[in-house]
Amino acid sequence: MIEELIVIVLLALMAVLTLGIALQRNMYAVVVLSGAYSFLMATALVALDAVDVAMTEASVGAGISTVLLLGALYLCGGEEAKPLTRPWLPLVLALVISGALVYGTLGLPAFSDPMAPINTHVVPRYLHDALKETGVPNVVTAVLASYRGYDTLGETTVVFTAGAGVIALLRRIRRRKDGEQKS
Amino acid sequence: MRGFLVLRVVAKLLMPFMLVFALYVQFHGDFSPGGGFQAGVIIAATIIFYALIFGLPAARKLMPEPLVETMVALGVLIYAGVGVAGLLLGGNYLDYFVLAHSPVHGQERGIFWVEVGVAVTVSGVMTKIFYMFAGRKRSAEEE
Amino acid sequence: MSVAGHFTYWATILLMVAGLYIVIARGNLVKKLIGLSIFQTSVYLLYIAPGKLIGGTAPIISPDFKVYSNPLPHVLILTAIVVGVATLALGLALVVRIQEAYGSIEEDEILAADRAGGDEE
Numbered sequence A: 001m002i003e004e005l006i007v008i009v010l011l012a013l014m015a016v017l018t019l020g021i022a023l024q025r026n027m028y029a030v031v032v033l034s035g036a037y038s039f040l041m042a043t044a045l046v047a048l049d050a051v052d053v054a055m056t057e058a059s060v061g062a063g064i065s066t067v068l069l070l071g072a073l074y075l076c077g078g079e080e081a082k083p084l085t086r087p088w089l090p091l092v093l094a095l096v097i098s099g100a101l102v103y104g105t106l107g108l109p110a111f112s113d114p115m116a117p118i119n120t121h122v123v124p125r126y127l128h129d130a131l132k133e134t135g136v137p138n139v140v141t142a143v144l145a146s147y148r149g150y151d152t153l154g155e156t157t158v159v160f161t162a163g164a165g166v167i168a169l170l171r172r173i174r175r176r177k178d179g180e181q182k183s
Numbered sequence B: 001m002r003g004f005l006v007l008r009v010v011a012k013l014l015m016p017f018m019l020v021f022a023l024y025v026q027f028h029g030d031f032s033p034g035g036g037f038q039a040g041v042i043i044a045a046t047i048i049f050y051a052l053i054f055g056l057p058a059a060r061k062l063m064p065e066p067l068v069e070t071m072v073a074l075g076v077l078i079y080a081g082v083g084v085a086g087l088l089l090g091g092n093y094l095d096y097f098v099l100a101h102s103p104v105h106g107q108e109r110g111i112f113w114v115e116v117g118v119a120v121t122v123s124g125v126m127t128k129i130f131y132m133f134a135g136r137k138r139s140a141e142e143e
Numbered sequence C: 001m002s003v004a005g006h007f008t009y010w011a012t013i014l015l016m017v018a019g020l021y022i023v024i025a026r027g028n029l030v031k032k033l034i035g036l037s038i039f040q041t042s043v044y045l046l047y048i049a050p051g052k053l054i055g056g057t058a059p060i061i062s063p064d065f066k067v068y069s070n071p072l073p074h075v076l077i078l079t080a081i082v083v084g085v086a087t088l089a090l091g092l093a094l095v096v097r098i099q100e101a102y103g104s105i106e107e108d109e110i111l112a113a114d115r116a117g118g119d120e121e
Helices: A002-023 A027-047 A051-076 A088-105 A123-134 A139-147 A149-170 B005-030 B036-054 B056-062 B065-088 B103-134 C003-025 C029-051 C072-102 C107-120
Strands: none
Touching: A002 A027, A002 C003, A002 C029, A027 A051, A027 C029, A051 B036, A051 B103, A051 C029, A051 C072, A088 C003, A123 A139, A123 B103, A139 A149, A139 B103, A139 C072, A149 B065, A149 B103, A149 C072, B005 B036, B005 B103, B036 B056, B036 B103, B056 B103, B065 B103, B103 C072, C003 C029, C029 C072, C072 C107
16 A cells, blocks of 8 residues: 555656646756656666666666757757747647547556456566576576567667767767868 | 965865766776776866866876777777677677686676776777867867 | 446547647647657556556566566557657757748748749749
8 A cells, every 4th residue: 555655656747747847938947847857757667677677777868868968958059939829739739639638548447457468477486496507696687688688789879879879969070170070 | 376375285186086986986896886988987077177277288288189099999999809709719609608707707807808898988088089179279269 | 348448548648649739739839849759658557557456566577476467568668759859859950940941930921932933923
């Protein structure tokens, strides 16, 4: 009961912060609010027993994202313009979509159900055999690096591609006086 | 922020602990939450911290651009190299159980090198992206 | 169906729709990217919440505990978080280039500049 209460309170705080992000027009304040949102998300993930994910979300979401957003704001300008028209159509669209999604989730399994399909197919084998087969007690590391190693190779390639893409976009090509190009 | 003595002294005291914590998260990731991604991001955060306090040219002297660019590619090569090592030693691509005398030992060795590759790439990419964003002048000052 | 059983899904839907609203209703490009990242974090919640078992613990095998939470969504979401920050970095690099090319990051000013440039040609 107390665990559910903690999760409910954290999610309510995150919803309030999202409202603040939508309404605030000073972009530096928006970046600080999004950093706070990431930290609350990390805490909610710890309450849901996802400790690896919480550490990654805290370092990547609240750390690196905030630094990148502040760097971009330094180069772009820190004030959002006032909207010209009241956004009624997006609001109505958002309400219709949320109604449809709520109707869709009525058929999903309830919170903390041991017989839900997510808990019954291949996961008992991972939990049972990971220590015996890989010698690593942290099942998340064992699954990430050994059982699902191809996915992690793809993810590392995605990170590499993002770095290469940023280098390609933001590279300075200096022209010498006689017309030569040098990067 | 170079002029503030307290910031400079505290930054120099904190940086070794941050790096040791990153290494702890990397290598203890088999027994506690952690692993390559988190460790790579903490290493990048250490360099960004240094750049914030001492300025970008000092950080570029500490971690030169060619080294960072090499790290970006080296991690992916290490990961793919572990897979090729599995091929050369008799198994399929990314098989770990052929890497050592016993299958469990091979799994541990494979997981170790794979996480090292991930940490090297992630720290290189985050540092390089920070260098590119922070090193770019605003367009008004460029003339 | 009960409130206590489905509240995580409804919180997920609220955050998802809030992120979607920020993307379509606001004109500042950086704010759109922040709305997109809020949308992505709601999807993390959608995957991880059903894996939690009350009375369980984090999925690190130890002789003291018998019930563990589901580790498979954790692995998928770890990948998703890192891919999310990669796309955020690329999106921000594009925004910086747009700022240098058009002089503004407001969507309506960029579209007006494009139309004015298109009329001249």
